[in-house]
Amino acid sequence: MASIIFEGKKFDVKSGDSVLATLNEKGKDIKFGCQAGLCQACVMQAIDGDPPAKAQLGLNENQKALNYFLSCQCVLPEEGSLTVGRLGAAQLTQQSKVLEKFWLNSAIIALRLQVPDQDFSYRAGQYATLWKDERVGRSYSIASTDQEGWLEFHIQVHQQGAFSAWAADTLNVGDEISLQGPLGECFYQAEPEQKLLLTAVGTGLAPIYGILKEALRQQHSGGIQLLLGARSSADFYLVETLLAIEKSHENVSIHWLAMDVDAEHDFARSEDIYGFVKNQLGSLTGAKVYLCGAQSFVMKMRKSSFLAGAAMSDISADSFIAFGA
Ligand code: FES
Structure with missing residues (x-):
């Protein structure tokens, strides 16, 4: 059986349990958030022994050199042993x-x-x-x-x-x-003349808006299509800013797609976003695709983009994992 040494005490680890689960089951109150390897709220330090490589995915070289690891992703091999320490907020x-x-x-x-x-x-x-x-x-x-x-x-x-x-x-x-x-790795990194598809629902617009601004700052010359989805057209935000960007850049076009469209948002269409990619968007062969929003949206849109011709290696995604608000 694997074991963890924490604050001078040894804890047995049930098969398949993470360091986080083991210590919190023993009442050690280790901080955590997403439990999916994304937020880094659960970072701890290995004091003796090496954490598995999977538990260091997404950490920078400095953090790895200090033997930091994501305790929610750290599952030890049978008979493995790790001495671990808590990190303070300042670290x-x-x-x-x-x-x-x-x-x-x-x-x-x-x-x-x-x-x-x-x-x-x-x-x-x-x-x-x-x-x-x-x-x-x-x-x-x-x-x-x-x-x-x-x-x-x-x-x-x-x-x-x-x-x-x-x-x-x-x-x-x-x-x-x-x-x-x-x-995270979801940021602008494309050839200047490459087609870009930037697609988001809800506050997935935040990274997409940043990526759009960065692409334009770097004078991206390929066509840039923004595909924005919402339940209701009243949920769209940054509307005036984005319409102004579209107006002032020939290579930018924005598609606003909502299930319910009111008269105030007549620039939006009542259309399903996945159906739009399938039937209206055209080929994504050679395009760089960015997908941002809820996990279910990202999964479905990744498939739709792939079926429309985008290479999997050209699809970057930032999916929001729900772990409280
Ligand atoms: S809890 Fe988010 S990375 Fe571990």
């Missing part, structure tokens, strides 16, 4: 300050945060985990480019959301906030 997070906060529509706020002074080089489309306190953290995509001078996040506000309701109601301009990251 994982950096301090930032709220520069601006405003509503993008009736349910989504934008937070603009100061870029931390040290070691925070990021690309639009990556994500970071924002912490309300020691226990409550949530991951959000970065909607700003590294030329804009701030980090912008779009937060869907849920009335009972431990993070989002706090961010909407209590967090103020000038307040300090901890953040962890940047994380």
Whole structure:
């Protein structure tokens, strides 16, 4: 049986259980978030022994050199043993300050945060985990480019959301906030003349908006199609900004697709987003595709894009895993 040594005590590990599950079952109160290897809320340090490679996926070289690992992804081999330690907030997070906060529509706020002074080089489309306190953290995509001078996040506000309701109601301009990251591989990396398809639902628009701005900043010359989906056309946000970008760039076209379209949003079409890719979008052969939104959307759209001709290696996805709001 595998074992973990933590704070001087040895714990047996049930077959297939992670370090996180084992320690929390013993009441050790290890922080966690997504439990899917994405948010890095559960990072610990191996003090003696090597964590499996899978438990270090997504960590940077510095973190790997320090033997950090994702405890939710760390399953030891039979008879394996690892001595592990907890990391303090100061080792994982950096301090930032709220520069601006405003509503993008009736349910989504934008937070603009100061870029931390040290070691925070990021690309639009990556994500970071924002912490309300020691226990409550949530991951959000970065909607700003590294030329804009701030980090912008779009937060869907849920009335009972431990993070989002706090961010909407209590967090103020000038307040300090901890953040962890940047994380993820979903950012602009295409040939300048390559076709781009950027597709999002809900606040999946945040990384897509960042990637679009970065592509235009780098003078992307290939056609760029934005495919934005919503249940109701009233849910779309950044509408005027995006329409202005479309108007001023010949190579940008935006398709607004919603199940319900009202008279105020006559630029939108009442159409299923997957049906649109299948029947109207044309071939995606040679295109670079970015997909951002809920996990079910990303999975279905990945398949639709592949069937429309995109190579799997040209499809980058950022799917939101639900783990509280
Ligand atoms: S809880 Fe382990 S990476 Fe999110």
